[in-house]
Amino acid sequence: MGELVADEGGSCSGVSQVSVVIVNYNAGSQLTECVRAILPEASEIIIVDNASSDSSIEDCLQEFPDKQQIRVICNDVNLGFSVACNIGAHAANSTYLLFLNPDCLLAPDAISQLLDVLDANADAGMVGGLLMNSGGTEQGGGRRAVPTPWRTFVRVFGLSRFECRWPKLFFDFHLHKRPLPVRPIEVEAISGACMLVRRKLFMEIGQFDEGYFMHCEDLDWCMRVRQKNWKILFAPDAKVTHSKGACSQRRPIFVEWHKHKGMMRFYRKFFRHQYPGVLMWLVCIGVWGRFCLLSVYHLGSRLAFWSK
Numbered sequence: 001m002g003e004l005v006a007d008e009g010g011s012c013s014g015v016s017q018v019s020v021v022i023v024n025y026n027a028g029s030q031l032t033e034c035v036r037a038i039l040p041e042a043s044e045i046i047i048v049d050n051a052s053s054d055s056s057i058e059d060c061l062q063e064f065p066d067k068q069q070i071r072v073i074c075n076d077v078n079l080g081f082s083v084a085c086n087i088g089a090h091a092a093n094s095t096y097l098l099f100l101n102p103d104c105l106l107a108p109d110a111i112s113q114l115l116d117v118l119d120a121n122a123d124a125g126m127v128g129g130l131l132m133n134s135g136g137t138e139q140g141g142g143r144r145a146v147p148t149p150w151r152t153f154v155r156v157f158g159l160s161r162f163e164c165r166w167p168k169l170f171f172d173f174h175l176h177k178r179p180l181p182v183r184p185i186e187v188e189a190i191s192g193a194c195m196l197v198r199r200k201l202f203m204e205i206g207q208f209d210e211g212y213f214m215h216c217e218d219l220d221w222c223m224r225v226r227q228k229n230w231k232i233l234f235a236p237d238a239k240v241t242h243s244k245g246a247c248s249q250r251r252p253i254f255v256e257w258h259k260h261k262g263m264m265r266f267y268r269k270f271f272r273h274q275y276p277g278v279l280m281w282l283v284c285i286g287v288w289g290r291f292c293l294l295s296v297y298h299l300g301s302r303l304a305f306w307s308k
Contacts (some may be wrong), residue, residue, distance in 0.1 A: 005293070019043060019208070021047070021088030022088070022100050023050065024166045027102035028056050032059055037106045037107075041109070043069060047102075049072060049075060073087060075087075081214040082207075082210045085207075096196060102196055103244055120236060125232065142247070208267075213261075219266055253294075256294050265285060
């Protein structure tokens, strides 16, 4: 593992309390665009590269050669998202930590808006922004309830269509289809794609669970935050365009495997002793059944592409 720093000079204007941690893996030009958007507001930007094979790191440093606040930590192998986030967080020096995906493009002043929300709520430990698709619609995951085994069972088997009749029983944990709040609200979970946290919370709660390679580590952390009686907030005015990762597009089955594996780790860790064994088995069947269906779909799509 090695570290690179942009060559010289470069002062930072705007927010001077936020260290941005970006985990990069073959993000291409998205990394440069992500960094460009946050440079005016970040006191330091720590990019942890998980052994990328593209030129994303080199291109980013060449684009901003005089920005001293950009630091790059290069891992020799892909250690996964959780491990890389922890490496970046331990290397950071600021009062606040912003975990940000390289495929996120923050609107101007988004970091300031997130920071203002935390400063106005002393009992809040973290805040997330409004994740949007490239077309401007709200993306799922930015504000959500915890996907308990029952809620997951409801979603996997399509029972959420009965929510209008029995809302408490068939509750869908994704909240993006509900009206957008006009001010910051408390939620059960936010997305690790854009997550501003207090450094003292990181020290109190502990780092990301490195048993997750990618996906669900943010849910795990949100659970632990709430267990320590910290609030989690969603700030609708802090807009973030999230275009999804290149890795997800190039290696969909690899990503889905770790996503579903992470889901099962999350359920076993927090709900194994709270739910009947029969329900947990049904959830397990649903999760891995969904993975199999998605794998068949992706393989079919790949074969159809090759046959053209």
